[in-house]
Amino acid sequence: MSVSPDPLVRLRDVHKRYRRGNQLVPVLAGISFDIAAGEFLALMGPSGSGKSTLLNLIAGIDRADGGELIVAGEDITRLDEADLADWRAKNIGFIFQFYNLMPVLDARENVELPLLLTGLSGRERRARAEFALEMVGLADRMDHTPNELSGGQQQRVAIARALVSDPTLIVADEPTGDLDRDSANDVLKLLQRLNDEVGKTIVMVTHDQRAAEAAHAIMHLEKGELSAREVVRPR
Amino acid sequence: MSGSFFRLIFRNAWRHRLRSGLTVLGMVVAILAFGLLGTVVDAWYAGAEGAAANRLITRSSISLVFPLPLTYKDKIRAVDGVRDLSWANWFGGIYKEPKNFFAQFAVDGESYFRLYPEFVVPEAQMRDFLRDRKGCIVGRKLADTYGFKVGDTLTLKGTIYAGNWDFVVRGIYDGAKKGTDQSQMFLHWAYLNEVVKAKMPGRANNVGVFIAEVTGADQVAAVSRAIDAEFVNSRAETLTETEKAFQLGFVAMTEAIVVAIRIVSYLVIFIIMAVMANTMAMTARERTAEYATLKALGFSPGFVAAMICGESLMLAGAGGLIGIGLTFPVATAFAAKMGTLFPVFNVSEATVLLQAGCALTVGVVAALLPMRRVARLAIVDGLRAVA
Numbered sequence: 001m002s003v004s005p006d007p008l009v010r011l012r013d014v015h016k017r018y019r020r021g022n023q024l025v026p027v028l029a030g031i032s033f034d035i036a037a038g039e040f041l042a043l044m045g046p047s048g049s050g051k052s053t054l055l056n057l058i059a060g061i062d063r064a065d066g067g068e069l070i071v072a073g074e075d076i077t078r079l080d081e082a083d084l085a086d087w088r089a090k091n092i093g094f095i096f097q098f099y100n101l102m103p104v105l106d107a108r109e110n111v112e113l114p115l116l117l118t119g120l121s122g123r124e125r126r127a128r129a130e131f132a133l134e135m136v137g138l139a140d141r142m143d144h145t146p147n148e149l150s151g152g153q154q155q156r157v158a159i160a161r162a163l164v165s166d167p168t169l170i171v172a173d174e175p176t177g178d179l180d181r182d183s184a185n186d187v188l189k190l191l192q193r194l195n196d197e198v199g200k201t202i203v204m205v206t207h208d209q210r211a212a213e214a215a216h217a218i219m220h221l222e223k224g225e226l227s228a229r230e231v232v233r234p235r
Numbered sequence: 236m237s238g239s240f241f242r243l244i245f246r247n248a249w250r251h252r253l254r255s256g257l258t259v260l261g262m263v264v265a266i267l268a269f270g271l272l273g274t275v276v277d278a279w280y281a282g283a284e285g286a287a288a289n290r291l292i293t294r295s296s297i298s299l300v301f302p303l304p305l306t307y308k309d310k311i312r313a314v315d316g317v318r319d320l321s322w323a324n325w326f327g328g329i330y331k332e333p334k335n336f337f338a339q340f341a342v343d344g345e346s347y348f349r350l351y352p353e354f355v356v357p358e359a360q361m362r363d364f365l366r367d368r369k370g371c372i373v374g375r376k377l378a379d380t381y382g383f384k385v386g387d388t389l390t391l392k393g394t395i396y397a398g399n400w401d402f403v404v405r406g407i408y409d410g411a412k413k414g415t416d417q418s419q420m421f422l423h424w425a426y427l428n429e430v431v432k433a434k435m436p437g438r439a440n441n442v443g444v445f446i447a448e449v450t451g452a453d454q455v456a457a458v459s460r461a462i463d464a465e466f467v468n469s470r471a472e473t474l475t476e477t478e479k480a481f482q483l484g485f486v487a488m489t490e491a492i493v494v495a496i497r498i499v500s501y502l503v504i505f506i507i508m509a510v511m512a513n514t515m516a517m518t519a520r521e522r523t524a525e526y527a528t529l530k531a532l533g534f535s536p537g538f539v540a541a542m543i544c545g546e547s548l549m550l551a552g553a554g555g556l557i558g559i560g561l562t563f564p565v566a567t568a569f570a571a572k573m574g575t576l577f578p579v580f581n582v583s584e585a586t587v588l589l590q591a592g593c594a595l596t597v598g599v600v601a602a603l604l605p606m607r608r609v610a611r612l613a614i615v616d617g618l619r620a621v622a
Contacts, residue, residue, distance in 0.1 A: 088533045103250070104250055109242075117532075
């Protein structure tokens with residue numbers, strides 16, 4: 001177990017089981033660890049090891065069966081669905097393996113989506129979305145719909161969407177899993193930039209060792225248990 | 236946020252243009268069919284709807300086919316509460332071919348048109364009609380259908396009163412209201428009686444119905460009882476009822492058809508509801524990952540459910556609006572094709588409201604199951620749908 005003095009994410013004895021038929025299969029068996037603010041952590045492990053489940057619990061889109069889960073100062077196990085949705089809107093930026101963009105919206109509108117939950121005016125939302133797209137190098141692709149963009153470009157739009165509302169934590173589930181090597185490198189560099197220059201805390205799930213090495217540290221999850229932190233790039 | 240919300244709904248609704256187009260087309264056909272069938276039912280009731288509250292019809296208590304003696308008119312007129320009186324006979328002639336059906340009544344011109352102010356005849360034409368015993372007045376719709384003009388002679392082949400009967404069109408009446416039947420023909424009862432007296436004296440001086448105008452609508456029950464009481468135990472007992480009840484008596488004879496039409500019209504709506512529900516279920520299933528993504532980003536289950544409902548309402552609303560819009564020209568064309576079979580064939584406000592209500596109901600009901608499913612969808616399960 002690693003303990004930081006003032007962690008952004010704090011898990012204590014977190015359990016998660018899934019029901020398969022009549023059986024309850026344990027996925028996470030008493031996980032405890034911290035993630036410091038500004039850290040870029042990669043979670044690795046074989047398929048079915050529970051790394052995505054762990055990420056989902058941290059992001060508040062799944063519920064733990066037991067344990068304590070404090071993220072950005074909030075014990076999210078105590079929040080009801082509505083409060084948890086509000087909490088996610090304010091604190092979490094999501095990056096998915098398959099980008100999960102809305103096909104009917106162009107890049108700018110996709111990035112603007114999380115801002116619809118804020119009290120910002122249309123003009124402010126638009127300005128912020130354009131700024132986020134400029135940050136990811138897509139200023140010239142704002143009016144393009146997802147099917148007019150390459151996989152790498154779509155993932156950069158997803159990254160812009162993840163950071164546009166200035167969340168406390170960015171969670172990325174296999175962000176390079178659907179990309180070719182060059183696009184994957186671009187995305188990883190971008191994540192590193194967000195971490196180094198903007199100070200965003202990032203938790204990334206990957207099974208790609210090269211992708212994981214973009215993070216500060218790697219933790220391995222196997223058979224429901226977490227390994228010690230392996231520092232690959234000192235902060 | 237509302238602008239973005241509606242933009243998202245609009246674009247989602249037209250994402251699969253062929254599917255959405257066919258769904259809207261189905262709605263158009265269903266709403267149009269519902270409107271037309273509703274208008275047919277309304278046409279059935281048009282006579283009753285156009286009836287005046289203070290007019291009573293007195294006929295033979297045995298059956299309408301048995302006439303009443305003209306001499307009854309003085310006794311009826313003397314009943315307390317009767318302000319005016321007229322009478323009429325069903326003529327039942329054929330114009331060229333039996334399919335050219337329209338109502339023909341032999342009436343006492345002066346009193347009849349006084350009792351029916353909804354038949355508006357120009358003064359000069361009325362004067363000409365009253366002067367000419369062989370004259371007749373036809374409704375505007377009838378004149379338009381068969382091309383009758385003032386001064387034309389039209390020949391009817393009698394079915395009740397044998398022989399060929401020539402009448403000169405002396406006037407064309409318009410309806411004072413939109414729902415007034417303008418497909419009738421009126422001829423002189425006196426002329427008919429004169430000919431009948433000469434050819435079949437035993438059938439002379441008879442009338443089919445008396446029409447009494449009562450001083451107040453609140454007196455109709457008492458007056459109708461009083462009229463019938465006058466002729467109790469006579470050779471021809473009477474049955475007096477309101478004009479509306481008299482007209483509804485005709486509708487009742489064909490009520491099974493009206494019920495069948497109503498059932499079919501609602502079946503059409505039920506079928507399109509099932510089609511819409513299927514479309515929305517397919518749509519929601521295909522977009523499971525998108526809805527899960529929206530929920531992950533912090534959008535509430537209610538927001539996502541509202542998106543589905545909005546999309547369903549947009550498709551149903553588009554189909555409903557086009558269907559309602561098309562009902563008017565199609566009803567006009569249908570009425571023209573039917574000639575004088577439906578004397579009054581107007582799309583009523585109530586029919587339009589029902590059409591709109593059906594479209595709205597289809598939109599909401601079709602979205603219910605997908606809304607429930609998506610609102611209860613666990614985000615992680617929804618996101619897995621993509622992978």
